[in-house]
Amino acid sequence: MTIAIYPGSFDPITNGHIDVAIRAAGIFDRVVIGIYDNPDKQLMFTLEERVEMAKKAVAGIGNIEVMPFTGLAVNFTKKVKAQAMVRGLRVSADFEHEFDMAMMNKKLNPELELVCLMASPEYQFLSSSLLKEVARLGGNIDDLVPKHVAEALRKKEGA
Ligand code: ADP
DSSP: OOEEEEEEOOTTOOHHHHHHHHHHHTTSSEEEEEEESSOSSOOSSOHHHHHHHHHHHTTTOTTEEEEEEOSOHHHHHHHTTOSEEEEEEOTTTTHHHHHHHHHHHHHHOTTOEEEEEEOOGGGTTOOHHHHHHHHHTTOOOTTTSOHHHHHHHHHHHTO
């Protein structure tokens, strides 16, 4: 059985993330979306909220599941017995960061393969941070996230 983890902050999960997870689920038998508990970023949502929103977003898809994780993603990979790590790449901005992380992860676990999927054209510009900014300023985000995520963002902003 081929298993991949798709780790990230998912603060919150967007249609760009979901697109990558669904495409990965067409390649691997099982995809585990790993939600990192404490990234070096200012978060809007708690770990529980991020997990709940992601779970709801992929609820109908049999071979995708969502799990929180603490510490190194390579250790989480071992825990779920994944052979690969999936990441999404948007234009050139993500590449250098992903490349450095991939090299470090390879050092930490030489057996782990990184699989990068190119972001779909309609989501190239979409990031959780830009999304939060647009939501904060009252812009329409309905095409960019599932309905329950848009509602959660509006609730956070008190809109
Ligand atoms: P991280 O904090 O690890 O960067 P993110 O939640 O921001 O976590 O992103 C998780 C992964 O999803 C990363 O590989 C990122 O490049 C990718 N990603 C984010 N947004 C998109 C998108 N719109 N399309 C494709 N991949 C994306």
